[in-house]
Amino acid sequence: MAVKIRLARRGRKKAAIYDIVVADARAPRDGKFIEKLGTYNPNANPAYIDFNEDKAFQWVMNGAQPTDTVKAMLSYRGILFKKHLQIGVAKGAITQETADARFNEWKETKDAKIEEKRQKLGSEKEAKRATALEAERKVKEARAEAIRQRDAEKAAANAPAAEATEAPAEGGEESTEEQA
16 A cells, blocks of 8 residues: 555635645545644745654655655655654664754754744834835825815915905994994
């Protein structure tokens, strides 16, 4: 029986989330599987990959063949590098302690790169938000100034008209008083 480590799709339309599963190669994509190793969410930036690394390593060492996408994920998380080191230990090229030290060193640098990318994306997002708010504030101030100018112009235009309407009214009162 050929065993594959592959993705099983779930989630709604255009927002897929995948399960990383170990399944018989003859089984359908979303059908029966032997074991679920974890999940993969490509909708996040960076993509969210969460799986049991020990179980994945065990399946890879036992001969399970990952698909191309899962192989990239395993490589990204260091499972294939760990397999490479373990084969070197089995051949006697390096000791187990050396292999563990190399893997831990690689893992620390990889985690630092991932965290740096998350920080960079977060700071870029905040910078974009700040510039958008600043642009919005400028537009708001420009609109408020335009409204103030328009109101001042209306007040200036209405002031002579108001004086003109008040003057005949005063004169009209005098004429009525004179008639009386």
